[in-house]
Amino acid sequence: MKTASRDKGLESSIRKAVELHGHLGPFLVIGVRIGNLPKNILTLNAKENSGLLATVATPPTTPFTCIIDGIQTATRCTVGNGKLRIRNSKGRMFASFKCEDTSQTLTVTVNPNLVKQLMKKMSEGVTSEELAKQVAAMPESKLFIIEKD
Numbered sequence: 001m002k003t004a005s006r007d008k009g010l011e012s013s014i015r016k017a018v019e020l021h022g023h024l025g026p027f028l029v030i031g032v033r034i035g036n037l038p039k040n041i042l043t044l045n046a047k048e049n050s051g052l053l054a055t056v057a058t059p060p061t062t063p064f065t066c067i068i069d070g071i072q073t074a075t076r077c078t079v080g081n082g083k084l085r086i087r088n089s090k091g092r093m094f095a096s097f098k099c100e101d102t103s104q105t106l107t108v109t110v111n112p113n114l115v116k117q118l119m120k121k122m123s124e125g126v127t128s129e130e131l132a133k134q135v136a137a138m139p140e141s142k143l144f145i146i147e148k149d
Contacts (some may be wrong), residue, residue, distance in 0.1 A: 010036070010136060017073040026118050026131035027063045030093075031070020033135070033143060034108045038075065038097045041148055042104045051100040052077055057089035063122075064093060067110070071095055109145040114138075 013032045018024050038044065038052055054077040058064045068086060075097075077083035093110040118131055135143070 013074050014132075014136065017070045020073050021066065021069040023128070024132045025063060025066055025128040026135045027066035028070045029132045029135040030110060030143065031067035031072075032074050033070070033140070034067065034095050034110075035071040035074025037108055037140075037144075037146065038099075038106055041106055041146070042097065042099045043102050044099055051102075053083050053085075053098045053100060055085045055087060055096045057087040057095070058093045059090065060088050063128075064115075067093060067095075105149040107147045109147075111143055111145065114143060 010032070013036060014024070014029060017028050017032050021028050038054075042052075044050075044052055052075055054071060054075055056068055056071055058067055068084075072078050072084060075083075079086065092112070093115065095108050097106045097108075098104070118135075121131055122128070140146070
């Protein structure tokens with residue numbers, strides 16, 4: 001169960017992502033949630049995730065690419081600082097992280113059933129904001145397949 005401070009941390013991260021991205025949507029929130037995982041799972045240098053490298057694979061169209069902005073906001077890995085690489089994926093959406101200091105790796109795959117559900121709900125007229133709130137409240141086990149090496 002989430003604690004109140006974790007909820008506030010997630011809300012703060014989502015607000016920062018919205019500032020960067022321009023609007024709230026479910027795939028942006030998925031990106032923020034993915035980006036928060038390395039600091040909870042990997043042993044990272046305490047200075048702003050300085051030893052973290054990320055690779056994001058996603059289909060090259062919106063709304064899927066929105067996860068990139070969420071991950072950038074949460075991790076501070078960007079294309080510009082050389083810590084983020086983006087790959088074209090025909091369907092599977094995932095992010096791989098590597099800690100340079102410890103060589104630990106983490107791969108987070110977005111649950112394909114979730115993506116199908118979100119796309120269906122969007123086609124039915126459910127607002128992006130409502131779907132974003134639903135994604136923010138979901139347990140990680142429903143959102144992701146998490147693999148740590």
